[in-house]
Amino acid sequence: METMQKPLPASPPAARSRGRSWLWLGVGLFLLGFALYFVQAFQFKHLVTPWYMPILFTLGVLLVVVSVRQRPTWTRIIALLVLGLLCAGEWYFILWMSRLPEYNGPVQVDKKIPAFTTTLADGSSFTEKDLQKGTPTALVFYRGHW
């Protein structure tokens, strides 16, 4: 990561911009988090939990805190609140909301798959008997349209 530029010598315009680069760097870490996830999921199609997002967001919030401490303007305070909420929301999403319960249903390894009936996209029926015709099958349950 690039090192920060040294603060300008104190003068009225420089005083106004004091700590501003921390603010932008903090905002940049949020954007980086989103960009990395976009690349991971849509370019590389690598579907794993993006732990780096809440970590980058937390670092971003810390940088904005530094910026507010250097010059507590309303703009920076509001930015801190917004980014802080976003960061908290991301942690909540990753740690709790995205969790799936462990499987505890009737499907058991080395047992026959329980009898079921459903319908294929073309309207024909699909049951457990279709899984006994000699072709090994991977049943992939997906969330479908949100």
Place this chain on the structure above:
Amino acid sequence: MTELGELESHFQEFKKRKEPVEIVAISTDNRDNAQKTQARFPNLKVVADTDQKMCQTLHVLHGEDKAAPTTILVDGQGTVRWLFRPDRFLERLSPAQLLAAIDQHMPEPGASAP
């Protein structure tokens, strides 16, 4: 849908096995959406479990009406060989991981167990 796209683009690897593996993709989408999915991924078999009967029977519902991402390997006689559910719904098996699981849990005739 990224997951299905990945499986579709690697379907040859599932088909070229001595015992080709069929991939059945199941969601609670309505028929209309399932047909669109089927058209997009012609090498998968798409199930429209609109009334959630299959998902309820096999206990894979998450929340009120969505399937929890879950993968079940079933051999040609209908016996379950493996079940996988990720810790988080952001996670999915890659085609390579699914192929590895197939090799491990449904070895082909004559293949030495890994």
